[in-house]
Amino acid sequence: MKKTQTNLIIKTKKGLYCPQGDFYLDPVSRSKVETALISHGHADHLRAGHKHYICTEKSLPILNKRIDSPNKQPHNIKTFGYGEVFHLGEVKISFHPAGHILGSAQIRMEYNDEVWVYTGDFKRGADPTCEPFEVIPCDVLISEATFSLPVFRWPDFESEVESIYHWWQENKKENKPSVLGAYSLGKAQRIMKALRQFTQEEILVHGAVDEICQAYKKVGVDVGPYQRITKETKDFAGQLIISPPSAIRSSWSKKFKNKTTAFASGWMRVRGNRRRRGVERGFIISDHADWDSLVRTFRETGAKKIFLFHENTQAMQKHLTEQGFNISSTKELV
Numbered sequence: 596m597k598k599t600q601t602n603l604i605i606k607t608k609k610g611l612y613c614p615q616g617d618f619y620l621d622p623v624s625r626s627k628v629e630t631a632l633i634s635h636g637h638a639d640h641l642r643a644g645h646k647h648y649i650c651t652e653k654s655l656p657i658l659n660k661r662i663d664s665p666n667k668q669p670h671n672i673k674t675f676g677y678g679e680v681f682h683l684g685e686v687k688i689s690f691h692p693a694g695h696i697l698g699s700a701q702i703r704m705e706y707n708d709e710v711w712v713y714t715g716d717f718k719r720g721a722d723p724t725c726e727p728f729e730v731i732p733c734d735v736l737i738s739e740a741t742f743s744l745p746v747f748r749w750p751d752f753e754s755e756v757e758s759i760y761h762w763w764q765e766n767k768k769e770n771k772p773s774v775l776g777a778y779s780l781g782k783a784q785r786i787m788k789a790l791r792q793f794t795q796e797e798i799l800v801h802g803a804v805d806e807i808c809q810a811y812k813k814v815g816v817d818v819g820p821y822q823r824i825t826k827e828t829k830d831f832a833g834q835l836i837i838s839p840p841s842a843i844r845s846s847w848s849k850k851f852k853n854k855t856t857a858f859a860s861g862w863m864r865v866r867g868n869r870r871r872r873g874v875e876r877g878f879i880i881s882d883h884a885d886w887d888s889l890v891r892t893f894r895e896t897g898a899k900k901i902f903l904f905h906e907n908t909q910a911m912q913k914h915l916t917e918q919g920f921n922i923s924s925t926k927e928l929v
């Protein structure tokens with residue numbers, strides 16, 4: 596490994612920046628940037644208004660939905676397939692599957708014989724809607740660490756989905772609507788598609804979920820029979836209804852008489868969160884790496900230096916430093 600003069604990625608007010616290639620990684624500050632490399636379409640990684648966007652081919656319909664508006668000039672978005680190499684300045688770049696949601700990418704950057712990888716958000720668990728995470732050997736890893744405490748360990752995804760199916764069927768016996776909170780981009784489609792191994796019954800969805808299901812369909816991911824809930828939809832008894840988490844306690848949910856509610860999230864791993872969310876049941880399903888997957892990934896990449904881009908990761912940094920990892924926060928990327 597040849598030592599570079601400066602870091603390939605530095606933390607600036609506008610976000611993580613590569614001076615050698617003049618681009619930003621997932622810039623979400625209010626300032627407009629010239630070139631934004633986008634790992635995936637979640638709002639904490641994607642913001643409208645930049646000049647040029649570069650993302651994976653499969654992310655394109657999601658970016659179109661999320662940052663383009665009908666009456667405005669569409670954003671300038673360039674796409675590449677996984678593994679396809681392109682250059683910005685003297686930096687050799689490629690996208691690789693992150694297993695987080697459809698089209699999600701890790702970004703591999705090579706400069707001066709040194710390889711840096713930015714994970715974006717990622718998971719190692721099963722997901723029938725996207726390509727599995729790829730381990731990329733690297734010198735420096737910039738990683739997410741949303742769930743950076745040992746308590747966050749996920750049960751098997753398939754068995755949690757089976758539990759959702761049984762929960763729905765039990766509620767159906769009493770004619771109750773089963774309202775399941777799941778993030779409209781990624782989580783909802785992952786659960787809907789996985790439920791198809793148990794049933795082809797129609798699922799009812801909130802409009803925000805339908806919008807993303809349509810984007811998924813454009814790149815060949817079909818979640819099976821479902822119907823968008825409109826003013827005309829009247830019969831909710833015994834139905835499974837997929838809702839964005841925020842809509843469960845909103846006026847939108849009032850029409851589901853005699854409903855029972857649940858939330859699918861990694862946060863359901865912690866007792867008390869279910870009650871705080873005001874739902875009756877929690878399913879532990881996350882699109883992020885759990886503690887074990889984070890540590891395993893750090894090892895498998897062989898990275899000599901690891902930077903975590905989420906806040907509040909001191910416990911993880913301390914624990915892993917004791918185990919011999921060279922790990923710190925992206926705040927130190929100066």
Ligand SMILES: [Zn+2]
Nearest residue numbers: 635637695716
């Ligand atoms: Zn995400």
